[in-house]
Amino acid sequence: MQPTGIRETQRLIAEGALTAEQITGHFLETIERDNPELNAFTTIAGTQAMQQARETDQQFWDRKAGRLAGAVIGIKEAIVERGRVCTAGSKMLAGFESVYDATAVQRLRDEGAILIGRLNMDEFAMGSSTENSAFGITRNPADKTKVPGGSSGGSAAAVAAGMCHATLGSDTGGSVRQPASLCGVVGLKPTYGRISRHGLIAYASSFDCIGPLTHSVEDAALLLSVLAGHDHSDATSSRKPVPDYLAESETLPQGLRVGLPVEYFGDGLDPEVKALVMQQVEALKAAGAVPVPLSLPHTPYAVATYYILATAEASSNLARYDGIRYGHRTDRAQMMEALANEKKMLQKAGQDPASVESALIRLYKQSRTEGFGPEVKRRIMLGTYVLSAGYYDAYYGKAQRIRRLIQQDFLSAFEHCDVILSPTSPTTAFGIGEKTDDPLQMYLSDIYTISANLAGIPALSLPAGTHPADGLPVGVQLMAPHFREDLLFAAGRQLEQHQATTTRA
Numbered sequence: 001m002q003p004t005g006i007r008e009t010q011r012l013i014a015e016g017a018l019t020a021e022q023i024t025g026h027f028l029e030t031i032e033r034d035n036p037e038l039n040a041f042t043t044i045a046g047t048q049a050m051q052q053a054r055e056t057d058q059q060f061w062d063r064k065a066g067r068l069a070g071a072v073i074g075i076k077e078a079i080v081e082r083g084r085v086c087t088a089g090s091k092m093l094a095g096f097e098s099v100y101d102a103t104a105v106q107r108l109r110d111e112g113a114i115l116i117g118r119l120n121m122d123e124f125a126m127g128s129s130t131e132n133s134a135f136g137i138t139r140n141p142a143d144k145t146k147v148p149g150g151s152s153g154g155s156a157a158a159v160a161a162g163m164c165h166a167t168l169g170s171d172t173g174g175s176v177r178q179p180a181s182l183c184g185v186v187g188l189k190p191t192y193g194r195i196s197r198h199g200l201i202a203y204a205s206s207f208d209c210i211g212p213l214t215h216s217v218e219d220a221a222l223l224l225s226v227l228a229g230h231d232h233s234d235a236t237s238s239r240k241p242v243p244d245y246l247a248e249s250e251t252l253p254q255g256l257r258v259g260l261p262v263e264y265f266g267d268g269l270d271p272e273v274k275a276l277v278m279q280q281v282e283a284l285k286a287a288g289a290v291p292v293p294l295s296l297p298h299t300p301y302a303v304a305t306y307y308i309l310a311t312a313e314a315s316s317n318l319a320r321y322d323g324i325r326y327g328h329r330t331d332r333a334q335m336m337e338a339l340a341n342e343k344k345m346l347q348k349a350g351q352d353p354a355s356v357e358s359a360l361i362r363l364y365k366q367s368r369t370e371g372f373g374p375e376v377k378r379r380i381m382l383g384t385y386v387l388s389a390g391y392y393d394a395y396y397g398k399a400q401r402i403r404r405l406i407q408q409d410f411l412s413a414f415e416h417c418d419v420i421l422s423p424t425s426p427t428t429a430f431g432i433g434e435k436t437d438d439p440l441q442m443y444l445s446d447i448y449t450i451s452a453n454l455a456g457i458p459a460l461s462l463p464a465g466t467h468p469a470d471g472l473p474v475g476v477q478l479m480a481p482h483f484r485e486d487l488l489f490a491a492g493r494q495l496e497q498h499q500a501t502t503t504r505a
């Protein structure tokens with residue numbers, strides 16, 4: 001059995017009990033064996049990873065190892081990596097090779113991480129099940145008939161299946177935390193602006209965050225220490241100093257007040273999920289924390305608000321894929337022939353052939369029709385509608401105002417508590433195909449994760465045990481005030497320790 005934690009691996013390499021080459025080889029064998037069925041990885045960078053591993057071993061030997069030396073990490077398709085195909089799960093970007101590294105990827109490289117490949121996702125991060133990828137669905141390693149969650153389903157499945165130490169995902173409305181919960185791993189959405197978005201293919205820019213998925217809270221803290229910090233290429237990245245999250249989260253602050261929002265424990269929550277989440281509250285209580293019942297009154301509007309604002313931003317961000325400057329381009333010869341035929345038909349019918357649209361307009365339309373999948377098209381249409389002149393105030397303007405009220409709910413709540421605890425997802429992983437015909441049901445699986453994105457606050461999902469009926473992983477979510485990731489890690493580590501002792505006992 002090989003170690004799956006970064007810190008543990010580093011200890012073993014430093015002691016000479018393991019080499020980076022061995023651990024990378026082990027992960028590659030696991031990928032080779034299990035990826036054909038799971039489809040977590042879209043690209044496997046075996047040769048380069050082994051080369052990097054050999055360099056890492058030399059660095060350990062020379063005592064020049066970086067903070068992530070020996071850490072084998074996979075990257076979500078939405079985050080660009082120099083020299084690799086970066087598709088964001090879309091046919092629109094099939095074959096698109098990036099000429100630069102996202103800042104987050106560059107930071108991993110600078111600290112010696114070994115980059116092992118690229119991970120499947122819902123197209124342009126639009127989805128909660130990884131069933132919307134142009135490159136096939138990803139399966140949940142815990143039960144291959146179930147979805148892994150989404151949109152970072154490949155990133156969560158790869159960690160859960162032991163194919164790497166950690167992965168990068170992105171979280172616009174729960175896309176790191178919900179799949180982490182459904183696959184039984186740790187997932188962090190940091191404060192908006194804590195990690196640079198430079199090189200993250202844009203979906204909804206006022207929400208998009210890059211975040212790590214790991215086997216342990218400790219590894220998530222280590223990764224955030226490396227990934228966080230200001231970047232001159234992203235004007236929204238924060239200049240706040242980056243703490244040593246590992247050191248800052250070693251002990252649980254005395255008398256930590258844990259907020260329990262009534263709106264997160266009501267209708268629609270599976271009772272067994274609720275019971276496991278409440279066990280986490282008991283574990284924190286036993287460590288001296290104090291539960292504080294509270295209300296976040298605007299929660300019922302969160303899903304609607306998010307799906308108005310995110311689709312509006314997406315319709316604008318995705319306008320760049322026009323087939324000329326960027327993205328898939330339709331076959332021009334075929335298109336010209338079709339246009340010529342249409343003109344002939346009109347002439348025959350005695351109508352004006354000039355009424356046929358121009359070749360340029362047709363090229364845009366045809367390229368976008370072919371390049372985007374159905375969910376992306378739905379969101380572009382929704383987003384364009386809510387931004388249109390006659391409806392702007394009724395939808396977009398109103399949603400912006402409700403977003404402010406949701407932020408205000410959290411600011412008020414944090415006057416009475418230090419962290420907020422809730423389920424991450426109302427149910428365990430659902431069946432493949434179960435929600436694909438019902439977009440509203442799919443959107444509702446983000447019910448507990450979306451508010452943190454609306455408010456810009458950090459949130460962590462970690463395993464809370466397995467559901468007694470289906471044996472699938474259940475996640476618990478912790479949320480904290482802006483830039484207080486240290487509190488999430490401190491509470492998360494406490495829960496992990498508790499789980500380790502109770503499962504051992």
Ligand SMILES: NC(=O)C[C@H](N)C(=O)O
Binds near residue numbers: 128150172173174176
């Ligand atoms: N991207 C995300 O964070 C996932 C969310 N379910 C969405 O489709 O927008």
